[in-house]
Amino acid sequence: MGKIDKDKIVQSVPQRGFFGQPKGLFTLFFTEFWERFSYYGMRALLLYYMYDQLFNGGLGIDKDIATSIMAIYGALVYMTGVIGGWIADRLLGTQQTIFYGGILIMTGHIVLALPIGVTGLFLSMFFIILGTGLLKPNVSSVVGDMYSEKDIRRDSGFSIFYMGINMGALIAPFVVGTVGQEYNYHLGFSLAAIGMFLGLIVFVVTRKKYLGLAGTYVANPLNDDEKKVVFKRFGIGAVIIAVLLAITIPTNILTITTFTYLVSFLGVVIPTAYFIVMYKSPRTNEVERSRILAYIPLFIASMVFWAIQEQGSIILALYAKERTELSFMGLDIYASWFQSLNPLFIILLAPVFAAMWVKLGNRQPSTPKKFSLGVILGGISFMVLIFPAMINGTETLVSPLWLVLSFFLVVLGELCLSPVGLSATTKLAPAAFSAQTMSLWFMSNAAGQAVNAQIVKLYDPSTEIIYFGVIGSVAVLAGIILFAFSKKIQVYMRGVL
Known part of the structure; x- marks a missing residue:
């Protein structure tokens, strides 16, 4: 979009x-x-x-599976x-895409709330994955x-937005987690469905008045011609996928193990392809x-960080249930409650970081330096778990x-990296790929978790010291390397702070 159009959107x-x-x-x-209440509760x-x-x-x-x-x-x-x-950039716009996504997420949680076993699990995953x-x-x-x-409020605004995300994530484990562990898993999942329904109501009721043209x-x-080609390709692709599934699942060619390898491979290939397409x-x-060239090392650093942070709901969830004393000062603790620690610390610290960036103004660290600090702190968060063992x-x-x-x-690292990354993505994105570049930012999380699909299999209490030590050390080293090249990256950002 041109500058005049962007000005009109802001003015609206x-x-x-x-x-x-x-x-x-x-509204947002x-x-x-x-939406985060529903997702993190589940x-x-x-x-x-x-x-x-x-x-x-x-x-x-x-358990390993x-x-x-x-x-x-x-x-x-x-x-x-x-x-x-892609759908937002080329078909519907972001507002309409958000609405349809919320409908799919709610449907997924409703399916998970029904006691229909493994079939319900994978069907609900399909809806939630696509909707999110x-x-x-x-x-x-x-x-x-x-x-x-x-607008100097941009980073501060993203930090406040990020706090809202984490308020939902904070409450969810106490509500959904407690109900699910104390009474019934499916009853807990039904509360997640109600959460997404409330999010849709807020969005539909307030978007016209508060969002303007945004x-x-x-x-x-x-x-029109491009649409015909795209829809034809989608149809052919859907048929091919259906045929492959019909052949590979009954013959045990496609198993959970082979599927994890496939997703891990795609987690690296897809963002690589996107960078090439946008650049050319x-x-x-x-x-x-x-700016795309400057974005690549930030993407890699983000991938390393999220590979650690997202293990909070996997390896640290196992650690909470099997390696941790579930009582403190006479209070019994549910293992699911530990999932509230991350959003709790973000809610407490996000306003501090938001105020700090505004206070520092032009004296604040550059985006690459903030990223490097975030990755280093993420690595240290794993390394401290060596000591109890x-x-x-x-x-x-x-x-x-x-x-x-x-x-x-890890939250200290997240606040240095995640809201700053959201803001930097909106500033570094090519105009023709604005929403898709934001999707690429979230692909750094996907890539980290795709790598995790292979890494988490290596965790065992007997190898705890090696597991946390090696992963933590790799992250710290990556952060140091990024810091060393931060000035060079800043040059390629062409005026973006």
């Missing part, structure tokens, strides 16, 4: 009214609040539901953001639409190409304070 949004931010931030804040229960015994209401899936499914699930949730970004891919990157893209490129345009629309596109100008061995339960410390450190 009421610019004051929600913590000094545009009023549309209210609470839409994501309820996720707090899902691993335990999969490997719990049938007589306890679980599915009785092998369950952890790989969790990683692949997370990877696909973010990988489908590419689809959501449509909704999540496009909500963040609309946030960016509400600010001019020179997200209503199609950045790079298909013409005739719609991308010289300045935008330079070194001190007391792996046969005894550890104090829950070790998990609290690990989650605290």
Whole structure:
């Protein structure tokens, strides 16, 4: 879009009214609040539901397979953001794509709430994966639409938006997790469905008044001939996939193990292909190409960070249930409650970071330096878990304070990297690929979790020191390398801070 069009979009949004931010931030804040409530509530229960015994209401899936499914699930949730970004950029615009995504997510949670076993599990995953891919990157893209490129509130606004995401994630494990572990897994999942329904209501009721033109345009629309070609290709692709599934599943060629390898491969190939397409596109100008090159090391750093952070719901969830003393100062603790630590610390610290960036103004660290610090802190969050095993061995339960410390450190890293990454993506994105570049940002999370699908199989209490030590050290080293090249990366960003 041209500059005049962007100015019109910004002017159409009421610019004051929600913590000094545009009023549309209210709509997007609470839409994501309820969407994250539904997603993280489901996720707090899902691993335990999969490997719990049938007589306890679980599915009785092998634990190693369950952890790989969790990683692949997370990877696909973010990988489908590419689809959501493409649909928004070329067909529907971001607002409409968000709405349809919410409908699919709600449907998925409703299916999971029904006691229909493994079939229900995978069917619900299909709906939630596709729906989240449509909704999540496009909500963040609309946030960016509400600010001019020179608006110093942008990073602060993204930090506030990020706090809303985490408020939903904070409450969900206490509500959905407690109900699911204490009473019935399916009753817990039904609460997740209600959460997404509330998010849809907020979005539909307030978007016209508060969002203005933000997200209503199609950045790079298909013409009629292109639509015919695309729909034809989609149809052919769907038929091919259906045939392959019909052949490979009954013959055991496609198993959960081979599928994890396939997704891990796609987690690397898809973002690589996207960078090449955007860089070579005739719609991308010289300045935008330079910014794409600057974005690549930030993407890799983000991938390393999310590979650690997302293990909070997999390996650290196992650590919470099997290696941690589930009582503290006389209070009994549910293992699912530890999933609230990450959003709790973000809610407490996000305003501090938002205020700090505004206070520092032009003196704040550059985006690459913020990223490097985030990756280093992520690595340290794993390395601290070496100490309880070194001190007391792996046969005894550890104090829950070790998990609290690990989650605290990774949150410090997340606040240096994630909201800053969202903001940087909206500024570095080529105009013709605005929503798709936001999808690419979420692909860094997908790529990290795709790698996790292979890594999590290596975890065992007996190899705990090596597991946490090696992964943590690799992240710290990656952060140091990024810091060393930060000035060079800044040059390629062409004026973006």
